[in-house]
Amino acid sequence: MLAQDLRPEEIFRRDRATGFPLFGSQRLLITGVPTLQRFGNDLRTIMGQRTSATVMTRLGYDTGLAAAMALADMYEFDSPEEWLKSFKVLLPATGMAVERDSQIHFDPENKTLRYTGIWEKSFEAQVWSMFTGGASDKPVCHVLSGIVSGFFTAILGKDVLVHELSCKAQGHDYCTFEARPMEEWGEDPLKIHEPLDEDWLNDEIHRLQKELKQSREVLEKRDQELQRLKTGPEKNRHGIVFRSPEMGKIVELAEIAAPSNSTVLVQGESGTGKELVARFIHKASQRGDEPFVAINCAAIPHTLIESELFGHLKGSFTDARADKKGLLVEAGQGTIFMDEVGELGMEVQAKLLRALQQREVRPLGGLKTVPIQARIIAAANQDLREMVEQGAFRQDLFYRLSVFPLLIPPLRQRREDILILARHFLSRLDPSHPGFTPEVVRRMQAYHWPGNIRELENCVEYAYILSSREPIHMRHLPISMAEKPRDIFDDLAGDFPTPRELVRRYARHVLQHTEGNKTQAARLMGVSPVTLWRYLNQEAET
Template sequence: MKFIPQNINHIKNLDKEEFEALFQFSQILNSSPGQDSLIEDAMDIVINIINAERGLFVKYNEEENNFSIISARKISNESITDLNQFSSGILQKVISEKRPLLYHDVMGDPNLSQFASVQIHSIKSVIGVPIIRDDKVWGVIIADSTKNRQEFTEENLIFLNFFSNLLSLALDRILKLEELERENRILINKLESVEEIPEMVGRSVVMKNLTQVIHKVAQTDATVLITGESGTGKEIAAKAIHQLSKRKDFPFLAQFCGSIPDSLLESELFGYKKGAFTGATADKQGLLEAADNGTFFLDEIADISTALQAKLLRVLENKEIIRLGDTKVKNVNVRIIAATNKDLSALVKEGKFREDLFYRLNVFPIVMPPLRERREDIPLLATHFIKKISGKNIPIEPAAIKKLENYYWPGNIRQLINVIQRAVILCDSQKITADHIILEGTQELMDFKGTLRDFEMMLLKKRLEEFNGNRTLTAKSLGVSVRWIQMKLKEMEQKADER
């Protein structure tokens, strides 16, 4: 319907209630956040003004020539989910004529009474209007009754026609906004897959995947468990999750849990009440409490005692803490991120780590890749750390890069930083050469005078020491199977017995 003077004059025929309904609907248009809520509110207005017994709003699929329910209501405020309860024939008639239709005696009209749904539900009065968008029928509003409704008048038809025009304009605005939001989500998703995280340098496939995962989990409040070898940057990943989250304006606090007496660690985490122990001369707030609304990072979580594990479980389950020496429960809104270089699932099987706590921590696991699995990032990392340590862009020779790439890096990024720092100190020229790159264990291998078998055994022992006896990590660093490691260790035992 176009707003030509003749149609505008028809507005004079609307009563006060209908004018108020149009005004009410115009307010809804300016406040409705989405398509679904808009249409639900629209149906309420239609049923209320026309005093219909039922109301239906359907979307029309032109390609398949069918309808799908968006909203269907009874006057009793009950929802209708079965489209077959309405006449598809009448819907098609509105579509084909592409204009508002009004029928006072459907059962007496041979062109309409033939429709099965009309007969089944004894429909007598129907009023229907198309929703036009881009000169096409986007949907249809139908209101019907089993009585001869005198309210279904020409004036009501004018009201619904203006109503459908307003609804069409609203749908156009909302659908465009929803499309923009969809495109925005797609762009954000693409950006997350390539956008680098500060301090997490690298363009390898594993680093791109890690970056995308961090971006995604940062948007949630899920508890994260970061695993990986020492020196892979677990705390950097935890900080990145915090900085990309909604908690970024609140504290990020961290606590290293390894090699700390249990009582000291507990007092640091939970705080204490004055007089709780000798030396507790005043109340002290714990780190978990201080991190309220922010993020708390527990590094080397595998090293805490079983007693402390039970208290951490309470924090994760109930968001509650109790200071040492106190009985008062305090609520804390803190996101927990934990990290370890140990296999927590294996510790659970050994009875050294609580199973319930493990599952609470392992809501969203992240595995930090070792440096040997991202060797293509080494040139970028080397350049980055040279600039960070020296404050200058000191070039590094290809031979030096090759030397770095060929090393197995048991200490990962932390070890690389130490090697670069030594190289910067030793560099007395305008560039870093291979001679400036000093790698642990390489001189010992160069001076080795034994047999190939002896060399093999020496290298195996050295790697086992570097990985704290972990056969899986040792096998991975050597590029062999765990079975090979077990076989060689058995050979070493047999050789020792022979002696």
């Protein structure tokens, strides 16, 4: 999950039983700025400026801690930095302020942070200006500084303090702030730390920090299971919506192949978008304005496929009442997309090979050949190389088709694409739909999607129909998706194996996930292929 994928309308929701507004599982209270202004005035009158600032900062600090942990419970962020960036996305939805011009220097491994930025429309600065009139001699955004301090503390794992450098309440154009770990404030650290260091706050802060440490340990265990990928924003090129580097590589290769006339073979599981890639190649080529003719070789009876591809003359068989051009000729100077090419019979394979080699076809019942000018893109959801080894597909045709091969990875191997694809499909159905709840987002990203993108699209449409304009909840998902997936830990360690045996089982599980691809399995595990081989072949301890 990237910070930019957060949508406040999906995070804030209403409890169906009570009608209460919720942030994740936390109940929210709605109040107005004038009420908070009176509350702040009363605090300053009763407790004084210094103590009231402490209380307001404490209020913000606790809120920030809770908000960070609630977000972590709702979503699996791709990295701690994305978790950190989520605050900027969330802030305007709280009504507190708008953040801009952020500069981030963050090293989660060494627990270092320097975060600077600007707050515009801070509610605390506006309250001061509206109800006080004059300029303040000190910054007044105590709640906002506390919220950011608590939020960043949860992520960094040690105390972070936000210092408001200048404030609009002092007469500046906007509020500026800087966040650093507590010990990095050098000039007067005790003074800066003071708002969070009152004796009567210590016990409660220590309790919160203990809970935070426990929650962070759980999150770190989750992070160890996630592959940290540097991902960019989603892209939509001729209908291909993606963010993952795996799909980015496919699109890059397709763009390289597009200007040529070479035959392309697109392979991948059913529903991965092979025809979409073929159309992308066609549109990006010089043939983009010519016809794109698609044929599913598995959907046409074997007795008719030869006539569909190569054409026939009148009277060449019983129902041939007129001459007919084959699709290879009908495509003209465009592109013909032959899907499920692995379903072709051996006799048709031989004729297709000749057509590719000679760039001409002979219609059924005819004596003369007809030239073909179309580019051919073939696709298969079977492993054609394996079919060649089994004698089910001609080797010479395989090499003729796979001049430029493309292998589209299944959706479960490019999980960065799941959410943006789901939102893309939902926006096509209803651009103003409120979206998915965090629970549904987590389930979609954890689900293995055996039907790939086609299954995802059908799932979104099914849920949309049931949701009736409310956010999509777990109850709206198809039964196959709504069921809780099996716990992999129970599968791997239910009988309490030795550490050596547990590693071997996990290695086998990853290898199964990559469908036997040892290089990819080793990369996912962060080890060399040699180490993976050792894991797979080591004997269990006795």
